Amino acid sequence: MSFIKWHPVLYSINVTEFDEHHKKLVELINVFHKNMMEGKGIDVLDKVFTELKNYTKYHFQAEEKRMQSIGYPDYESHKEEHEKLINSLEELSEKASQGEKFVTIETFKFLKDWLFTHISKVDKKMGDYIIENS
Numbered sequence: 064m065s066f067i068k069w070h071p072v073l074y075s076i077n078v079t080e081f082d083e084h085h086k087k088l089v090e091l092i093n094v095f096h097k098n099m100m101e102g103k104g105i106d107v108l109d110k111v112f113t114e115l116k117n118y119t120k121y122h123f124q125a126e127e128k129r130m131q132s133i134g135y136p137d138y139e140s141h142k143e144e145h146e147k148l149i150n151s152l153e154e155l156s157e158k159a160s161q162g163e164k165f166v167t168i169e170t171f172k173f174l175k176d177w178l179f180t181h182i183s184k185v186d187k188k189m190g191d192y193i194i195e196n197s
């Protein structure tokens with residue numbers, strides 16, 4: 064069973080491009096979780112985590128580009144949230160490279176909470192603005 068199930072009512076922001084990105088993020092977190100549950104080694108986990116981190120960066124850049132192009136008023140605070148999340152992901156990578164056990168329940172709780180709150184609040188607000196202004 065998947066760790067996070069895509070839930071359209073909770074997650075959809077009604078902007079197809081970003082909904083697809085968010086689905087991919089859910090999928091990557093689920094792959095990461097599955098590998099951990101199967102007891103895969105740190106090299107495998109690190110590879111999946113790097114993929115998740117890189118995809119997150121790609122996705123954030125896409126959102127930021129869109130917000131800028133439509134003159135989104137909350138651009139700065141939204142971008143700041145993205146930066147905080149990237150920093151947290153970098154910190155986790157750092158711990159992993161130092162051999163610390165980084166794949167813990169807290170890691171998953173953090174990833175899941177992040178998806179829930181950022182997408183359903185901050186991204187949703189941006190999505191509403193995109194719909195109203197396009």
Ligand SMILES: [Fe+2]
Nearest residue numbers: 126145185186
């Ligand atoms: Fe966002």
Ligand SMILES: [Fe+2]
Nearest residue numbers: 081126182186
């Ligand atoms: Fe997003």
